[in-house]
Amino acid sequence: MSLLIVGTVAFDAIETPFGKTDKIIGGAATYIGLSASYFTRKMDLVSVVGGDFPQDTVKMLQSKGINTDGLQILKDQKTFFWSGKYHNDMNTRDTLVTELNVLADFNPILPAFYQEDEFVMLGNLTPLVQEKVLAQMKTQPKLVVLDTMNFWMDVALDDLKRILKKVDVLTVNDSEARQLSGEYSLPRAAQKILAMGPKYLIIKKGEHGALLFNKHQVFFAPALPLEDVFDPTGAGDTFAGGFIGYLAKTKDISFDNMKRAIIYGSAMASFCVEKFGTERLLSLSQKEVETRVQQFIDLVQFDIELV
Amino acid sequence: MSLLIVGTVAFDAIETPFGKTDKIIGGAATYIGLSASYFTRKMDLVSVVGGDFPQDTVKMLQSKGINTDGLQILKDQKTFFWSGKYHNDMNTRDTLVTELNVLADFNPILPAFYQEDEFVMLGNLTPLVQEKVLAQMKTQPKLVVLDTMNFWMDVALDDLKRILKKVDVLTVNDSEARQLSGEYSLPRAAQKILAMGPKYLIIKKGEHGALLFNKHQVFFAPALPLEDVFDPTGAGDTFAGGFIGYLAKTKDISFDNMKRAIIYGSAMASFCVEKFGTERLLSLSQKEVETRVQQFIDLVQFDIELV
Numbered sequence: 001m002s003l004l005i006v007g008t009v010a011f012d013a014i015e016t017p018f019g020k021t022d023k024i025i026g027g028a029a030t031y032i033g034l035s036a037s038y039f040t041r042k043m044d045l046v047s048v049v050g051g052d053f054p055q056d057t058v059k060m061l062q063s064k065g066i067n068t069d070g071l072q073i074l075k076d077q078k079t080f081f082w083s084g085k086y087h088n089d090m091n092t093r094d095t096l097v098t099e100l101n102v103l104a105d106f107n108p109i110l111p112a113f114y115q116e117d118e119f120v121m122l123g124n125l126t127p128l129v130q131e132k133v134l135a136q137m138k139t140q141p142k143l144v145v146l147d148t149m150n151f152w153m154d155v156a157l158d159d160l161k162r163i164l165k166k167v168d169v170l171t172v173n174d175s176e177a178r179q180l181s182g183e184y185s186l187p188r189a190a191q192k193i194l195a196m197g198p199k200y201l202i203i204k205k206g207e208h209g210a211l212l213f214n215k216h217q218v219f220f221a222p223a224l225p226l227e228d229v230f231d232p233t234g235a236g237d238t239f240a241g242g243f244i245g246y247l248a249k250t251k252d253i254s255f256d257n258m259k260r261a262i263i264y265g266s267a268m269a270s271f272c273v274e275k276f277g278t279e280r281l282l283s284l285s286q287k288e289v290e291t292r293v294q295q296f297i298d299l300v301q302f303d304i305e306l307v
Numbered sequence: 308m309s310l311l312i313v314g315t316v317a318f319d320a321i322e323t324p325f326g327k328t329d330k331i332i333g334g335a336a337t338y339i340g341l342s343a344s345y346f347t348r349k350m351d352l353v354s355v356v357g358g359d360f361p362q363d364t365v366k367m368l369q370s371k372g373i374n375t376d377g378l379q380i381l382k383d384q385k386t387f388f389w390s391g392k393y394h395n396d397m398n399t400r401d402t403l404v405t406e407l408n409v410l411a412d413f414n415p416i417l418p419a420f421y422q423e424d425e426f427v428m429l430g431n432l433t434p435l436v437q438e439k440v441l442a443q444m445k446t447q448p449k450l451v452v453l454d455t456m457n458f459w460m461d462v463a464l465d466d467l468k469r470i471l472k473k474v475d476v477l478t479v480n481d482s483e484a485r486q487l488s489g490e491y492s493l494p495r496a497a498q499k500i501l502a503m504g505p506k507y508l509i510i511k512k513g514e515h516g517a518l519l520f521n522k523h524q525v526f527f528a529p530a531l532p533l534e535d536v537f538d539p540t541g542a543g544d545t546f547a548g549g550f551i552g553y554l555a556k557t558k559d560i561s562f563d564n565m566k567r568a569i570i571y572g573s574a575m576a577s578f579c580v581e582k583f584g585t586e587r588l589l590s591l592s593q594k595e596v597e598t599r600v601q602q603f604i605d606l607v608q609f610d611i612e613l614v
Contacts, residue, residue: 088491221607222527226492
């Protein structure tokens with residue numbers, strides 16, 4: 001029983017006020033898998049790359065406990081490429097280039113032994129592709145987490161709403177929650193979205209933290225106030241990877257354990273933004289992760305005894 | 308020994324997407340005093356109003372434990388008046404009218420028995436007026452909290468920097484912290500501002516919560532996710548009133564107790580925005596306050612045991 005991860009494996013070129021990169025390794029599934037690897041070494045990847053994708057990187061992913069039998073390599077095609085430039089506030093960005101390449105006709109195929117995985121992370125992709133993955137599961141997973149974005153709300157809302165009925169947790173950012181629900185107030189938005197299917201909703205607010213809702217409870221986790229954010233690329237996926245990685249490790253999907261998972265996800269995301277791309281995620285120690293989680297505890301911990 | 312509160316007592320006219328008010332009672336010192344009254348009934352007010360200010364309101368303030376011997380009533384003049392209109396996001400507003408009236412030449416005079424107060428809350432006012440108040444203290448207060456705003460950074464920065472050397476806690480919002488320090492990163496901004504004098508800095512982020520810094524520690528308190536925010540007017544002052552009111556009640560100015568004070572301040576602010584003006588602050592029960600604080604505990608509480 002492993003953690004099934006579906007999402008892009010890609011090339012990114014990133015420009016921030018602190019510098020710029022040539023083509024580096026990126027993609028939602030890459031960040032999710034690297035982040036989750038600090039919690040579990042039993043992961044199954046479903047994705048697609050071109051013949052230009054470095055074999056060394058595939059080996060690196062395997063060395064992190066990521067099975068790549070479900071990674072299609074289309075030798076005559078090129079890997080998905082995204083290029084973006086962040087503004088000075090680091091919260092907004094312009095997309096400079098999007099070359100779908102292999103992603104244009106991606107048809108996910110799950111090896112047989114993937115089909116009974118208990119935890120499924122559907123990284124941001126066309127809702128139809130996410131749905132095709134779920135349709136291949138032989139047994140009902142213990143937990144399905146779906147990430148999506150405003151683009152799919154614009155162009156594939158019906159598909160998105162259909163798959164929302166089949167997932168347990170949805171992760172979106174605050175403006176996406178508002179768009180999907182038509183409500184400005186996040187608690188109202190959450191209740192409308194939960195009525196669409198998911199039992200849990202995570203609203204990511206970037207530097208302002210994250211909220212976890214179910215129908216009766218709400219939990220808030222802050223982001224760590226960082227002196228410098230070098231590159232926000234992949235922070236949301238890294239958060240998701242830490243979240244589901246922790247749940248897959250502990251196999252406890254109670255609300256209380258999801259709170260812990262959100263803290264671990266937030267800690268992983270706080271590392272991600274400290275360097276360009278995946279660099280910071282490649283060589284963390286367990287000790288560094290635990291020290292960072294302790295910083296979150298110190299940041300929000302207080303003791304009030306009510307009479 | 309009482310809590311000394313300096314600030315405006317005013318008329319406001321407020322328009323939000325939910326409605327509008329005629330002239331209602333407002334002013335920083337009003338919100339601070341009403342909020343602090345849930346923690347202490349020993350308050351000394353320094354402010355100024357005109358002959359048009361209702362005597363009933365003065366009596367109401369007195370009934371909350373606010374001594375008004377330091378409230379100047381200039382019979383032939385008019386009370387300070389502010390009118391503003393909030394935008395749809397409730398985070399930004401346009402000032403429609405500012406009539407300084409009595410505030411134009413305000414010369415604060417402290418009755419003798421105010422001059423040994425242990426806790427001093429300097430609400431947002433001209434830095435020179437705030438300084439005149441401090442100059443009249445006979446004994447060094449246990450804690451001086453100063454609130455200010457971007458306007459004084461624009462027109463009276465030298466005065467502001469001078470008084471910053473004489474206060475213990477500064478409260479500003481995030482954009483003001485950035486303006487005052489010239490740093491975008493809030494942790495960097497905090498260290499620069501702490502180097503200007505205050506031992507503690509509170510950065511208010513509205514719906515995104517508040518940060519407390521000293522030179523070595525940081526604490527984050529969320530804002531409660533509210534279904535509806537009817538009127539943000541006075542929320543920052545209500546926060547400050549709850550903060551210093553709790554400290555004045557407990558007489559403990561350790562960092563750990565300031566954390567608690569920030570939670571109580573945040574709870575009071577969450578009530579303030581639920582109705583127009585001061586309405587919600589006038590008739591809360593202690594039980595309602597404690598229930599609200601419990602909501603904050605539930606919102607952020609998690610238990611992770613690190614090995």
